[in-house]
Amino acid sequence: MDRILAFYDEVDAEQVILNRRMEDAFDEALRSRQFEVWYQPKYSVDGFSLVGAEALIRWRTPEGYLSPGKFIPLFEKNGMISKLDEYVFAEVCRQQKQWEAEGRKLVPVSVNISRASLYYENIVEKYQNILKEYQLNPEYIQLEITESATIDNSNISHLSSDFHDAGFWLLLDDFGNGYSSLAALNVMHFDTLKLDKSLIDYIGDKNGETLLYHVTKLAQNLGLLVTAEGVETKEQVTFLQEVECNDIQGYYFSKPLPLRDYEKLLSA
Numbered sequence: 001m002d003r004i005l006a007f008y009d010e011v012d013a014e015q016v017i018l019n020r021r022m023e024d025a026f027d028e029a030l031r032s033r034q035f036e037v038w039y040q041p042k043y044s045v046d047g048f049s050l051v052g053a054e055a056l057i058r059w060r061t062p063e064g065y066l067s068p069g070k071f072i073p074l075f076e077k078n079g080m081i082s083k084l085d086e087y088v089f090a091e092v093c094r095q096q097k098q099w100e101a102e103g104r105k106l107v108p109v110s111v112n113i114s115r116a117s118l119y120y121e122n123i124v125e126k127y128q129n130i131l132k133e134y135q136l137n138p139e140y141i142q143l144e145i146t147e148s149a150t151i152d153n154s155n156i157s158h159l160s161s162d163f164h165d166a167g168f169w170l171l172l173d174d175f176g177n178g179y180s181s182l183a184a185l186n187v188m189h190f191d192t193l194k195l196d197k198s199l200i201d202y203i204g205d206k207n208g209e210t211l212l213y214h215v216t217k218l219a220q221n222l223g224l225l226v227t228a229e230g231v232e233t234k235e236q237v238t239f240l241q242e243v244e245c246n247d248i249q250g251y252y253f254s255k256p257l258p259l260r261d262y263e264k265l266l267s268a
Contacts, residue, residue, distance in 0.1 A: 018070070019074050022066075022070070022071050022074060023074070023078065023080070025061075026075070026080055026083075029059065029061075030083065030084075030087055034059060034060050034061065035057055035058070035059055035060075035084065035087060035088070035091075036057070036058045036059075036060050036258065036259070037055050037056070037057060037058075037088060037091050037092060037095070037259065038055070038056045038057070038058050038256040038257060038258055038259070038262075039053040039054070039055060039056070039109065039256065039257050039259070039262040040053060040054045040056060040249060040254065040255070040256040040257070041053050041249070041253060041254045041257070041262070041265060042054065042227060042247045042248065042249045043247060043248050043249075043253050044246070044247050044248075045237075045240055045241050045244070045245050045246060045247060045248055046241075048253070050107055050265065050266075051107060051108075051247050052107045052108040052109065052110065052142075052247070053107065053108075053109050053110070053262065054109070054110045054112075054144070054249060055088055055091075055092050055109050055110065055111045055112070056068070056256045057072075057084065057088055058258075059071055072114075076114055076115075076116050079116065081114045081116050081117060082114075082116065082117040082120050085111075085112070085113055085114055085117045086117075086126065086127075086130065088111055088112075089111045089127060089130055089141070090130050090133075090134075092109050092111050092141055093130055093131060093133075093134040093136050093141060094134055095259070096109060096134075096136055096140050096141060097134045097135065097136050099263075099266070100136075100140075104263075104266055104267065105266050105267075106140050107140075107266070108139060108140055108141065108142050108169065109140065109141055109142070110141075110142040110143065110144045110171055111141060111142070111143060111144065112143075112144045112145075112146075112173065113143055113144065113145055114149075115145075115146060115148065115149035118145070118149055118155075118156065118159060123159070124159065124162040124163055124166055127143070127163075127166075127168070128166045128167075131167075138166075138167035138168055138169070139169070141168075142168065142169040142170070142171055142192075143163060143168050143169070143170055143171065144170075144171040144172075144173040144194070145160070145170065145171070145172060145173060145190075146172075146173045146174045147172055147173065147174050147175050147176075147177065147196075148174065148177070150172070150188060156188065157188050157189075160188045160189040160190060161189045163189070164189040164191075169191045169192070170189060170190045170191050170192070171190065171191065171192040171193075171194055171227070172185070172188070172190040172192070172193050172194060172224075173194045173229075174194065174196045174229075175193050175194055175195055175196055175199075175215075176195055176196040176198055176199035176215070177196040177198055185218075185219060185222055185224065186222060190224060191224060191225065192224060192225040192226070192227055192246075193215075193219040193224045193225070193226050193227070194226075194227045194228075194229050194249075195212070195215070195216070195226065195227065195228045195229060195245075196229060196230070197229050197230025197250075198230075199211070199212055199215070200212075200228055200229065200230050200231055200236055200240075200250075201230070203233075203235060203236045203239045203240075204235060209239060212239075212243065213243050216243050216244070216245055217243070220244075220246075225246040225247070226245050226246050227245075227246060227247050227248070227249060228240050228245050228247075228248050228249065228250070229249050229250060230249075230250050230251075231248045231249065231250030231251075231252045231253070232250055232251050232252050233252060234252070236250075236252070237252060
């Protein structure tokens, strides 16, 4: 009788157990609002005024906060991410409507849509219906789609057109993180190009700065606004001012903020 050898990997086994626990806890976490929306502000290059924010998700468990890096890849793989994407979108709509009713200053908040969610049927209609439910002007909520999703999904041009027709402002996220197609900017209905941190980190290198300058000017000549992500230093801010990038997001100005801290920023 042949022997079968099995190798036990303790790390893999622990990850399997953690994944199963997160999957089992997912529905209840949604119901009990354990998933919290945090906000990372965006500032104008000219005058450093608050012009918007990106909604980011945090999972508050009894043991503490779980890093998105632990649960987002899992939920993208098992399909749960579409429910989480819709939850975040609805939460941002609800919060923006509440702030509007309180007479607070409103700035656009962008919400990420994962590449997996883009394959679901009637996704544009779903998001449009959520927006109508809260009777929120679409100018106050924007949608971010990663550049990699535009490469993988052959239907993205049609989808971006449908989102645009429904009144949504679209942001092309993570541009420059991996393969980038400049020509695609001319055939997809995006309004803002978000430069990935990997490009911003080129600032200080002559060739990298030349690349950033021409990408920024090309995007703007195509009618897009340009947001720089992952900005962390004064040197980077100064260069982005010189190339007339539109706005900045990153730790130089602010880390992602929990709701109450972001509210204080809106009231400042």
